[in-house]
Amino acid sequence: MIGQREALRMFGCEVFDPAGHRIGIVGQLFIDEDTEQPAWVTVQTGLFGTNESFVPLEGAAFDGDTLTVAVGKEAVRLAPRVDLEQGDLPLAQERALYLHYGLTYGVAPDGSTDDLEPEYVEAVRLRLRRWVAAT
Numbered sequence: 171m172i173g174q175r176e177a178l179r180m181f182g183c184e185v186f187d188p189a190g191h192r193i194g195i196v197g198q199l200f201i202d203e204d205t206e207q208p209a210w211v212t213v214q215t216g217l218f219g220t221n222e223s224f225v226p227l228e229g230a231a232f233d234g235d236t237l238t239v240a241v242g243k244e245a246v247r248l249a250p251r252v253d254l255e256q257g258d259l260p261l262a263q264e265r266a267l268y269l270h271y272g273l274t275y276g277v278a279p280d281g282s283t284d285d286l287e288p289e290y291v292e293a294v295r296l297r298l299r300r301w302v303a304a305t
Contacts, residue, residue: 228273
């Protein structure tokens with residue numbers, strides 16, 4: 171698990187997939203509103219870093235210089251595009267990202283994730299918000 175201290179050093183570092191393919195450079199960091207732990211980063215991709223894609227930090231490793239994520243380069247390339255002008259990640263776009271990467275979105279009180287009602291998922295969503303580090 172990547173903590174806040176490591177997350178501060180991730181800005182601008184290179185991102186690689188599990189096969190060692192370069193994906194891009196860390197642009198922004200999003201944290202889980204409830205736990206205050208880093209949950210997602212945006213990765214600047216494309217020619218001159220003109221595109222920005224969300225990538226989950228679940229299963230990622232950071233060695234101080236590079237971030238290796240648990241998803242492939244192609245999955246990042248095909249990820250839903252998100253408009254970040256509002257600041258925090260909107261609910262519908264957050265849900266689409268979790269579904270795209272095959273991650274669990276919302277957990278029932280008994281710990282199961284099967285057949286969750288959409289209203290319940292909305293109530294317990296992860297509530298990702300942008301984290302701006304003051305330097």
